[in-house]
Amino acid sequence: MYVSSKQAALGNVNITRSGSPEFNGMAKWDAWKRLEDASDENARQDYVDTILGILIKDA
Structure with missing residues (x-):
């Protein structure tokens, strides 16, 4: 989820590796x-799918 949200919000990684x-x-x-070069739309959808999967599993 973290990675999908970063890619959706900021695009490609824009900092150097620690x-x-x-x-x-x-x-x-x-x-x-x-996830470099993944579209914002794909990253957002991946994030939503992950959240929905968690919610459905816990329902």
């Missing part, structure tokens, strides 16, 4: 980079 040993930050950056 060289620090902070695993979460590097993993988030790597995931965002994998």
Whole structure:
């Protein structure tokens, strides 16, 4: 969800990858980079589909 929302809101990754040993930050950056060039519309739809899947599963 994080990556889809970043891609939808900001587009392609626009910051350099952290060289620090902070695993979460590097993993988030790597995931965002994998969505590079995905359209805003596709990223938004992926986000909505993920949320709906969670809501339906928990219903």
